[in-house]
Amino acid sequence: MSGWGFERYGPGLFARRYRFPRVVDGFLVPATAEPLITCTLNGSAQFQERDIDGARVPRQVRRGDIFVTGSKTPYELRWRSALGAEMERAQLRQFSQRFD
Secondary structure (H helix, E strand, O other), X not given: OOOOOOEEEEOOEEEEEEEOOOEEEEXXXXXXXXXXXXXXXXXXXXXXXEEOOOOOEEEEEEOOOEEEEEEOOOEEEEEEOOOOOOOEEEEEEEOOOOOO
16 A cells, blocks of 8 residues: 555556545645546535636536546645535556655
């Protein structure tokens, strides 16, 4: 397991599964060169993303949604789930550098 809670599945390939809190008012996503693949396994949320100090882009996230993201600059997320509908997600990341 890596320091970020990812399980190793091959050279540079990592995955993790986790449940988000119901309400998150600000989550800063760091800039990364490698894409991040995320799938919503359960739950749903009113989800908003934005560049730092930019306008928020709203979307509804629900079970089965898959996102492939990558950004050269950090960006911010926030979301709210109904009680009992907290998002459970899986992430897959391919790192170009080795982290042991």
